[in-house]
Amino acid sequence: MEFLSGGRAEVRITHADVGKRVSVRRLTGAPTGEPAFTDAVGVLTSWNSGVLSITRRGGEVVRIEESALVAAKVVPAAPARRKVPAATVRELQEVAARGWPAIETERLGGWILRASVQESPGGAGPGEAVAGRRAGFTRRANSVLAVGDPGLPLDEALDRVTRWYAERGLPPLLTVATGRPDADERLAAELAARGWSDEAHTSVRIAALAPLADTDTDTSAVLLSRRPDAGWLGLYNRTGTPTAAASAVLTGGPSVWFARVPAPDGGTAAIGRLVVDGRWAGFAAVETAAGRRRAGLATLVMAALAERALEEGASAAYLQVEADNAGALALYDGLGFVEHHGYHYRRGPAGA
Known part of the structure; x- marks a missing residue:
């Protein structure tokens, strides 16, 4: 891993690089005779209170004290694959x-x-x-x-x-x-x-990620944030009155993004949620407001989130959709998702 520029190591990342793929070297303080440095490559998912969190391709999160950084730089994402991924x-x-x-x-x-x-x-x-x-x-x-x-x-x-x-x-x-x-x-x-x-x-569906971002639509109208705002929560159909539990689950995950398309009347036209975990980009909560459906907004949200996931080094997409949701299944079929497997819940008998 080469960090040298003009013969010296440099830390060339800032807080503005959160969400990008980075390569970092840190001082380990190892005893004499052991390597003094370790390297990590992954997505810089947070940088708070002097601690960086790097999510590696396999989903492992490495936390690094800012004071231990020896060198760091933004690195390009791996080339996007266009085939449906293999997975167990x-x-x-x-x-x-x-x-x-x-x-x-x-x-x-x-x-x-x-x-x-x-x-x-x-x-x-x-x-x-x-x-x-x-x-x-x-x-x-x-x-x-x-x-x-x-x-x-x-x-x-x-x-x-x-x-x-x-x-x-x-x-x-x-x-x-x-x-x-x-x-x-x-x-x-x-x-x-x-x-x-x-x-x-429920049907678990997968797809290559790159084609989801290949649209002719301008995605700049989609607002992306790390936490859901009131407009996002207002359209999401599971929360009702937002609770601490709902917020913890929704914002949990290695690298989470929320997408919202504002409506002309000041409300919210469409939303979606993305979590990037190594090579996988997981899509959830893709919803369109009543009266604004069949206008391509769900596809727009998916494209904007796919673009962000590609920037973070993901190459494969997955989502989970209830098996009887004909409208959603048709949408995802059209976007290139194929069924990988199914799952369902088993509820214990009354009095168990």
Whole structure:
């Protein structure tokens, strides 16, 4: 890694480079005989209070004290690939979990128990699990990511899951992948035999990222920010009155961006959310206001977010869409997304 300019190392990045791909060298303070420096390449996702966060291609986040920097520079993103990426079910499940992170997690072998509890005085919105006045913000952030072996016999693992969610006032839910040889059809069958009902069948779709940005439309009308503003939240159909739990989940992830298209009347015409995690760009919450649909605004939002993801070094796109959402499926088919696998939720039987 070459940082030298005129025979000396230089730090050639500033706070304005947050969101760009960078290469940095830092002093490690290693004992004599060990390397004194380490290098990192990735997206500069934040620079706050004297600490830089670099998200590497595999999703690992490296935090570096500003005082330890020896050299740094912005580097170009890797060439964009135009083919649909290859991926395993497990990779996509784990990337999606990082991109929509729960507030509280606990491991059970290979499974991850997730909860994001919020007070819900007005009732829960779509996808929320209600128990009295407490609800979980979205099923994804309040369900078990069932990847691999839980490390216990299945009945014992399900008892543990049921108790864990009961302690948080939530029903037990498991996310189960299906539709590919490396998915877990057997687990789905075992749960069905035990009375765990299925719901919210979802299609996980992937695409090459570069073609999403290749439009003739000017994306300058799309406003991008690191946090959702009132206009964004007002159109997003899951939050209702914004809560701390919703905000934590929405803004969590390696490198998160929110897109908003202002309407001529001062409102919001369309929104979207992006999370960049290594090679993956995850799209979510792409919505268009009633009365402004069929005008290409969703495609515009996707293009603007894809441009930003390419700048951060991503090359592949994924999203999750409910299997019965015909309108969204048609949109994503037209943008080049293909189904990779499916998943659904299994809900524990009443009284479990």
